[in-house]
Amino acid sequence: MSYAIDLTLIHSQFKRGDITVLLTWLFEGTDRTTAQPCMVLTRTHDRLDRITQPCVITLDQSWRWARELWSEMDVMHRAQGFAESLGFNGASFDNVTTIITVVEDHLQDLLTMPMAPKVAKKVEAELTVVNRDSGETMQAEVMTR
Numbered sequence: 001m002s003y004a005i006d007l008t009l010i011h012s013q014f015k016r017g018d019i020t021v022l023l024t025w026l027f028e029g030t031d032r033t034t035a036q037p038c039m040v041l042t043r044t045h046d047r048l049d050r051i052t053q054p055c056v057i058t059l060d061q062s063w064r065w066a067r068e069l070w071s072e073m074d075v076m077h078r079a080q081g082f083a084e085s086l087g088f089n090g091a092s093f094d095n096v097t098t099i100i101t102v103v104e105d106h107l108q109d110l111l112t113m114p115m116a117p118k119v120a121k122k123v124e125a126e127l128t129v130v131n132r133d134s135g136e137t138m139q140a141e142v143m144t145r
Contacts, residue, residue: 062110
């Protein structure tokens with residue numbers, strides 16, 4: 001199965017120091033018809049010569065960040081992996097707690113965003129149908145996504 005994140009479809013964006021949070025959608029399959037809300041964490045001031053991996057939390061996996069359901073160590077371990085993927089020192093307590101705070105601060109935003117993006121439709125053709133007997137006309141547009 002293939003997955004894609006279209007960063008031209010961003011629901012909202014937040015800058016939190018060295019971390020940027022993007023609320024967008026993860027698309028499943030090649031036809032991109034199945035979307036799921038997700039939170040993407042990236043470095044705010046990423047340099048072109050630096051390769052970092054964005055971190056993605058999908059709506060169906062967001063419960064893994066709830067400290068009420070997981071031990072503090074489980075959440076910290078997840079945050080440590082995110083810190084390392086983003087190019088931060090994962091052994092730094094400050095970096096790990098920053099990741100946790102940023103994720104927790106935007107979980108409600110993730111939970112309340114629309115299930116799918118509003119995709120602008122493009123008019124591909126206009127049709128005019130004329131009834132030859134009555135002269136009545138009907139117009140329609142052919143739209144694509």
